[in-house]
Amino acid sequence: xxxxxxxxxxxxxxxxxxxxxxxxxxxxxxxxxxxxxxxxxxxxxxxxxxxxxxxxxxxxxxxxxxxxxxxxxxxxxxxxxxxxxxxxxxxxxxxxxxxxxxxxxxxxxxxxxxxxxxxxxxxxxxxxxxxxxxxxxxxxxxxxxxxxxxxxxxxxxxxxxxxxxxxxxxxxxxxxxxxxxxxxxxxxxxxxxxxxxxxxxxxxxxxxxxxxxxxxxxxxxxxxxxxxxxxxxxxxxxxxxxxxxxxxxxxxxxxxxxxxxxxxxxxxxxxxxxxxxxxxxxxxxxxxxxxxxxxxxxxxxxxxxxxxxxxxxxxxxxxxxxxxxxxxxxxxxxxxxxxxxxxxxxxxxxxxxxxxxxxxxxx
Numbered sequence: 231x232x233x234x235x236x237x238x239x240x241x242x243x244x245x246x247x248x249x250x251x252x253x254x255x256x257x258x259x260x261x262x263x264x265x266x267x268x269x270x271x272x273x274x275x276x277x278x279x280x281x282x283x284x285x286x287x288x289x290x291x292x293x294x295x296x297x298x299x300x301x302x303x304x305x306x307x308x309x310x311x312x313x314x315x316x317x318x319x320x321x322x323x324x325x326x327x328x329x330x331x332x333x334x335x336x337x338x339x340x341x342x343x344x345x346x347x348x349x350x351x352x353x354x355x356x357x358x359x360x361x362x363x364x365x366x367x368x369x370x371x372x373x374x375x376x377x378x379x380x381x382x383x384x385x386x387x388x389x390x391x392x393x394x395x396x397x398x399x400x401x402x403x404x405x406x407x408x409x410x411x412x413x414x415x416x417x418x419x420x421x422x423x424x425x426x427x428x429x430x431x432x433x434x435x436x437x438x439x440x441x442x443x444x445x446x447x448x449x450x451x452x453x454x455x456x457x458x459x460x461x462x463x464x465x466x467x468x469x470x471x472x473x474x475x476x477x478x479x480x481x482x483x484x485x486x487x488x489x490x491x492x493x494x495x496x497x498x499x500x501x502x503x504x505x506x507x508x509x510x511x512x513x514x515x516x517x518x519x520x521x522x523x524x525x526x527x528x529x530x531x532x533x534x535x536x537x538x539x540x541x542x543x544x545x546x547x548x549x550x551x552x553x554x555x556x557x558x559x560x561x562x563x564x565x566x567x568x569x570x571x572x573x574x575x576x577x578x579x580x581x582x583x584x585x586x587x588x589x590x591x592x593x
Contacts, residue, residue: 236331237283240276240280240331243273250266268339272333283327286320328583334404337404338404338407341398342396342397343380343395344397344406345393346362347359347391348390348430350430351428355430360389360393363393365567366395368564372566373399374399374400375400377396378396380395381488382394382489394503403438408578409434410435411535411538412431412536413538415430416429418542435510437507438506438513441505447505452478453477454476472490474486474487476501476504481508483504483507483508485500485503487499487503537551542559549570549573552573554574556569
């Protein structure tokens with residue numbers, strides 16, 4: 231990859247986009263406006279690094295000339311020190327630029343629908359679902375994101391068989407996109423009198439929230455049923471037909487929403503979840519097509535893939551995709567998981583960069 235050539239192209243494009251954002255006509259097309267502003271922000275960051283890169287290269291050249299031509303001993307020594315600092319900075323800067331040159335995924339800015347379900351482990355698995363949900367809620371609170379529970383299937387022991395939450399804010403999907411998969415916990419359950427260690431699992435799905443412009447659904451493809459809401463054990467908890475079930479006939483996807491007393495609100499939320507699931511299905515197909523030529527080592531977010539283990543006796547959480555471990559598990563479960571999230575995102579970008587370079591070499 232010719233780094234300077236690529237940076238020059240970005241700088242030229244930044245000038246073009248900077249002129250585009252000044253146009254009063256741009257706001258008339260909201261999608262084009264959002265896309266243009268996103269590109270402008272991305273290119274602005276690239277150009278900042280490019281400016282520093284040019285200064286470092288120029289500084290190295292000037293320092294070498296000074297060392298060669300300057301007679302003053304003190305000046306030579308200062309030039310050597312500066313050269314040493316700049317030559318140390320150069321490879322670091324080049325790595326930062328290479329990662330920055332990977333364009334951000336437009337999905338990264340989207341809000342998400344977070345689905346957590348119990349898998350293996352019975353009551354203990356349902357308690358683990360609650361722990362994971364609270365962990366993500368703590369993270370959201372720290373980042374200033376808004377959370378809204380859309381569906382919750384509570385268990386008698388105080389856990390959840392399933393909980394669905396909408397999380398909205400800045401860069402939510404870009405932060406949590408690699409959380410999808412099977413999460414495993416190893417600990418002694420509260421109900422275990424013998425003190426035996428148990429392994430339980432829960433699945434996490436991070437779905438980018440889809441607008442109507444993102445996914446077109448033919449209303450004729452969706453069967454809408456209304457019914458009375460049911461609670462744990464199947465008993466009726468509502469005397470009106472407020473629960474809504476949407477069935478997407480072409481895919482067989484079914485969404486049931488009954489948390490709200492209003493049928494209208496339940497229907498709105500059900501459509502919101504259905505759009506997200508269909509959008510996720512569409513994106514998964516595209517990812518599968520791309521993965522024939524390129525597959526990230528971070529994984530594909532498949533919810534059948536075991537990604538992380540929370541080991542309570544050893545006070546350790548390990549992400550198996552990047553072999554990254556963190557200690558102080560209680561702090562991690564309080565949402566202090568930024569280091570792991572950042573490590574996952576950096577690793578994903580590095581793998582994408584390697585794949586891009588390989589593809590460029592093959593062309």
